[in-house]
Amino acid sequence: MCSACGYESVKWIGRCPGCNNWNTFTEEIERTATPGRAISRGATSPSKLSEIESTNLLRVKTGIEEFDRVLGGGFVPGSVILLGGEPGIGKSTLLLQSVNKLKFPVLYVTGEESLQQIKMRAERLGIKSDNLFILAETSLEIIFDGIDKIKPGLVVIDSIQTIYNPQFENSPGTVTQIRECTNSLMEKTKRSGFATMIIGHINKDGVIAGPKILEHIVDTVLQFEGDSKSSHRLVRALKNRFGSANELGVFEMSADGLKEVKEPGLLFVNDRLTQIPGTVITAAYEGSRAVLVEVQALVTVSFFGNPQRVTTGYDNRKLSIILAVLEKRGGLRLSDKNVFVNVAGGLYLDEPAADLAVACAIVSALTDNRFQSGTVIFGELGLGGEIRTVSNTAKRLIESERLGLENAIIPKAPKDDLKNVKLNLNICTHIKEVINLLPPTVKGS
Ligand SMILES: Nc1ncnc2c1ncn2[C@@H]1O[C@H](COP(=O)(O)OP(=O)(O)OP(=O)(O)O)[C@@H](O)[C@H]1O
Ligand SMILES: [Mg+2]
Numbered sequence: 001m002c003s004a005c006g007y008e009s010v011k012w013i014g015r016c017p018g019c020n021n022w023n024t025f026t027e028e029i030e031r032t033a034t035p036g037r038a039i040s041r042g043a044t045s046p047s048k049l050s051e052i053e054s055t056n057l058l059r060v061k062t063g064i065e066e067f068d069r070v071l072g073g074g075f076v077p078g079s080v081i082l083l084g085g086e087p088g089i090g091k092s093t094l095l096l097q098s099v100n101k102l103k104f105p106v107l108y109v110t111g112e113e114s115l116q117q118i119k120m121r122a123e124r125l126g127i128k129s130d131n132l133f134i135l136a137e138t139s140l141e142i143i144f145d146g147i148d149k150i151k152p153g154l155v156v157i158d159s160i161q162t163i164y165n166p167q168f169e170n171s172p173g174t175v176t177q178i179r180e181c182t183n184s185l186m187e188k189t190k191r192s193g194f195a196t197m198i199i200g201h202i203n204k205d206g207v208i209a210g211p212k213i214l215e216h217i218v219d220t221v222l223q224f225e226g227d228s229k230s231s232h233r234l235v236r237a238l239k240n241r242f243g244s245a246n247e248l249g250v251f252e253m254s255a256d257g258l259k260e261v262k263e264p265g266l267l268f269v270n271d272r273l274t275q276i277p278g279t280v281i282t283a284a285y286e287g288s289r290a291v292l293v294e295v296q297a298l299v300t301v302s303f304f305g306n307p308q309r310v311t312t313g314y315d316n317r318k319l320s321i322i323l324a325v326l327e328k329r330g331g332l333r334l335s336d337k338n339v340f341v342n343v344a345g346g347l348y349l350d351e352p353a354a355d356l357a358v359a360c361a362i363v364s365a366l367t368d369n370r371f372q373s374g375t376v377i378f379g380e381l382g383l384g385g386e387i388r389t390v391s392n393t394a395k396r397l398i399e400s401e402r403l404g405l406e407n408a409i410i411p412k413a414p415k416d417d418l419k420n421v422k423l424n425l426n427i428c429t430h431i432k433e434v435i436n437l438l439p440p441t442v443k444g445s
Pocket of ligand 1: 085086087088089090091092093094112124201253254255256
């Protein structure tokens with residue numbers, strides 16, 4: 001079975017036909033019995049939709065606002081939440097911190113660390129909760145016994161790769177064990193009404209068995225991201241059966257744990273007043289809020305036949321398209337230049353609204369000239385050089401204004417979106433107009 005996508009084959013295959021990854025096939029021993037796996041979520045006979053009683057969804061807040069928002073306003077009892085992330089990013093820290101303020105029993109199952117290690121971390125994070133029970137166990141049966149004894153409102157499993165169900169011969173971490181343990185946990189969670197948070201490891205390529213397979217089973221999938229070399233950490237909802245799947249929570253890792261960044265507006269912008277050529281600010285839309293982000297470009301002459309195009313936090317192919325548009329429609333010569341693009345703070349910009357900011361950063365770097373300071377730039381760039389309207393213009397502009405920017409270079413937008421905006425607006429319809437906004441003195445290198 002492929003450990004990345006779950007593709008099954010009776011013999012070993014070097015390359016998985018399902019996901020094209022190499023060397024992902026592992027042997028799985030066929031299980032002999034199928035224990036009761038059907039999860040009943042209500043009546044056993046079909047019910048008319050109109051006759052099903054509606055209930056208000058109960059949500060429990062952890063008290064960590066950034067985390068609660070990503071969950072859709074708190075976690076829902078009876079739901080299973082998966083938190084995936086690279087090793088050492090801070091998964092255990094986040095979950096330990098988020099259970100601290102809960103007023104009901106919480107069972108924290110650790111299959112990776114000893115009780116003393118957890119105690120040391122808890123002391124470092126200042127966690128003194130009387131409701132927190134720690135169980136250093138990996139057998140699902142003993143974990144279920146612990147749940148029956150404590151009757152927790154929340155169970156944390158750290159991590160699913162270490163847990164095993166003794167009914168199956170496979171070792172912990174194999175696809176079968178991960179899937180079966182999650183299914184059993186899901187069933188117990190739905191029956192007993194507590195919530196379960198599961199930590200799942202992924203490696204740099206995302207190929208290890210785990211989160212990818214689990215994503216289909218669980219209710220909510222959160223991803224913990226961030227460059228382990230920088231202190232910013234982002235929690236993103238990838239799937240949520242109980243809320244928006246686009247929310248973003250921003251944290252900063254410090255010696256005494258993760259600190260919430262409630263005003264991420266300026267986090268990804270260094271010093272906007274002393275901008276250097278090649279640096280522009282864009283307003284990205286993450287989840288339900290706008291975040292100001294710095295986009296930097298560097299353009300150098302290439303002395304070899306094949307100029308380099310390197311991006312961090314931006315798609316390489318999209319950069320190629322933008323360069324082609326700038327060359328063909330903007331009249332700039334870039335085919336013999338190395339172009340480097342960097343999005344600050346470990347953020348990845350994948351929305352079309354970032355196109356114009358990337359284009360402007362490149363133009364600014366190429367001409368060694370900068371746009372007026374305090375300018376926010378966003379818009380979608382078409383292949384004809386036209387600049388297209390993007391969603392949430394009003395929210396992006398309001399956030400830019402609130403954080404002290406004064407000017408905006410944007411595409412046409414509905415009148416209502418621009419009604420109360422006090423920024424100086426440069427509404428552009430073509431990339432040439434944007435290039436012409438650069439002061440004429442240095443332009444045209
Ligand atoms: N004493 C310390 N002082 C400051 N930061 C620390 C300290 N100990 C740990 N950290 C931070 O916490 C991070 C590890 O956090 P944590 O153990 O929660 O991560 P994890 O994602 O659960 O890792 P794993 O995959 O190993 O379980 C480290 O990368 C480091 O940034
Ligand atoms: Mg951990």
